[in-house]
Amino acid sequence: MADNNPTDDDNLSPEDEFQKLLRDLLSGKPVEGFPEGMAIDPAQFASAAGIPNDPAALAALFSNLQNAMNAADDSIDWSLSLNNAKSIALPTTREITAEERTSLDQELQVAALWLSEATDITELAEAPRLLTRTEWITRTMPTWSALAEPVALSIANALTDAMQENAPEEIQAALGGASKLIRNIGGALFATQLGQVVGQLSQEVVSGGDIGVPLIEHDIATLLPQNIADFADGLDVSIDQVRLYLAVRELAHARLFRHAKWLRLHLISAITDYARGIHIDMNSLEEFASDFDPSNSEELRQALTTGAFIPEKTEAQLAAHVRLESMLALIEGWVDVVTAAATSRLPRAAAIAETVRRRRATGGPAESAFSTLVGLELRPRRLREAAAMWARVTELGGASVRDDLWDHPDILPTSEEIDNPDLLLMRLGLIDGNADSADKDEFEQALADLLSDTDTTRPVEDDHGGIISRDDGPEEEK
Template sequence: MADGEDRSPEDEFQELLRRLLGGQPGAIDPEQLSRLSGMGIDPAMMSAMMQQMQSAFSQAPAEGISWDIAKRQALHIANQEGLGISSGERTDLGEAFALANLWLSEATTISELTQAPRTLTRGGWVEATLPVWQELAEPVALSIADALTAALNEQVPEEMRAVVQGAGRLMRTVGGSLFAAQLGAVVGRLSTEVVSGGDVGLPVMPAGEAAILPQNFADFGRDLGIADDQLALYLATRELAHARLFRHARWLRLHVISQVTEFARGIHVDTSALEDLASRFDPSQPEELRQALESGALLPQRSEAQTAALARLENLLALIEGWVDVVTDAATARLPEADRIAEVVRRRRAVGGPAEQALGSLVGLELRPRRLREAAAMWRAVTDAVGAADRDGLWDYPDLMPTAEDIDDPAALVARLQARARGDEPQRDAMDDALEALLNQAASEEAAADRDETPGAPGVEATDAEAGDEPATDGEAGDEPEGPRPV
């Protein structure tokens, strides 16, 4: 008698689960499925469900998140309306970039790009920026996938633990794959909204590259009543200013991304919401988990550390966007509609589009610089006081960059820069005094330690000069030396 004939339908089902959840190849055995009818299970329905589970299981790597799912989803959305770039649009935007480059060189001392600006399709923007989105979202994706695994394992009854030993990896795969698909959908929708490479404020484009998306440029200018050539010149100038800044301050890109990842690593999934979801979760029907991810229901309120990290990030983004605004306004002063376009851009950045709001729900991060106007006012005050060269020099090193306090009170920053321009010593503050006192104390302790190591009686010994004695000669102290004195 074959081994399968000795088993009950319950044994067959448990063996099938062990093989499937253990990741064994060929886990779905049609002959085994046919014997499940004794349990009242429809073999056809069970086969369909397990095929879905097996498919999700096989698409993900053993560790990490399968970002191929995100890329496929993003490109599917981005390319739905075709490429949409005509040769005329390429020429017009190329001319706009050329003139904007000349104007920008009059407004900033930061040098030109070494790579020519380009036009991008929506799919091209996805290809260029997706690696950065993955880097920013990965801490959240891993947190959700691990929390889902832990929550589902806790929901399994004790008597079923042996049956579903391999379920942890499968559930982690399901959670990670769903998150990757959601990220891909968000990036795909973003590709239909952004007008240029730096439109979202983050350095998502490769360093030193500038680009405009003609498809979205047409949507941006619709119903504004502003000539397309003026819109193109303004947006090209703004994009070049953003790209020039990140190429000049090579440390800035890593600084921004590290601030975002620091915030993301502090995200912890709401375990109570996840446990409630896990108690009724069906891997073959993941729609409820997908909706929970998209709505942000699994992300709890921010901790104090996250709030502080977000404040630092917002100040940094405001400094970047404020500098870009001031330089762009100066470079496009010749445009009759420059002020109107600038206000449209600022309002658009302040509100954010639907895809940007979806990104905030997915990773708990809003990218809008709340202090943009204050930061721009600070940069204008600096420019008026010391000129463009000293203003742009603040991006040379991280320790020169203005702080949140400088945004609050530009007068103090202006005073320091003016003193430096005159060659005067900068005014001392409490930090300088505390540092000097600390250094003096360290020097005193080192000198005392050196004296204590001197041979002889402990404590401070008087020197020969302090005691009033003449230096000892080769003879005994105080005696005249033998032999004639030299003339």
């Protein structure tokens, strides 16, 4: 029989031989030449990839990886993300009740009226939507894949380049021909992991704008009643007040992105700019491999998810990182300020706002999402500073001056103006920069005159009436 012919494998090209090796590993077959006939343990592989050790899920994953190996091109199949996310969310998803629909429809109408009193940005063109967890996954996955694709491709390219540059000469030919194969498998793994993240987020997010980026196209406001109920559970606040407060926040977020039509593309471009600089640190990879225990899948999972093999950010990445972080802080800070103004008549608004801040400070959905996509940790301090800046602009210039800053990216507050709002206020003419400079110059001149006093002969009394010399004073200050 052909299967028993020992010469079949001997005639394989280096590329075919490499593909056979990967197929054998993925199918769990022992591989000749590997220690003790090593094969991939599905349970350990699942743990390393951060996916549940479920037989059906593992079978689907390995099938997807083998399909990726046979794909005609090197594009990423994002249906893997969609299917994996839904498989995670479906067991916990419940339908929206009639009471929830009726109550939220009324609360959204009130929220729109209150919001119109707090901002000049016009109302939305389409009515808000109420979604289940699985519906949220379906509607948001196109945006997730658009955000994730540049990162996934950069990581796949970096891994392929690193392997080709550092592999022994005898297998260079095989790797060169199998680069598309490696990219496809890496893309499939990334898509699977993204599905894991989105599936988990579907159980946490309360609205479409909960992570700062509008995940649903056409700037449609969305709320997840099941997750809002979970959010309110344990708070000493009635559920109707919680729903009303979160409705105001979501409408504010959606209105902002409808008004600033350039904003969505601006955010995606910042992520893409960051992803272009991703590469693999082979020294870190070699150090890890030398001490790696194959039976410790948790160690591998931690290394993959924490970016242990990705070196320090380049200057270009740092600049993109700052732009993205500043933009997200400006968005969230503006929403905070507008929501606070719109919900001023809501009795427990302050308590709900504090819960939102605590959730954000301890790592909310936004941090989970962007940490996975670009390794970005949103700093709560930055968000507080942005909110304080927007509050000062509102106090001195009113809502119209504040909201007009979103008309174009070139006039939006800079990172420096977030840190020092007076710079923005002077640019807007809301405070007198010349008068401020004059006061500063007068103070500095008086200080200079004091320090330049060279009369060292005149005695100076201390606090107790004693005499100290001029020479002693400066020495004491040193």
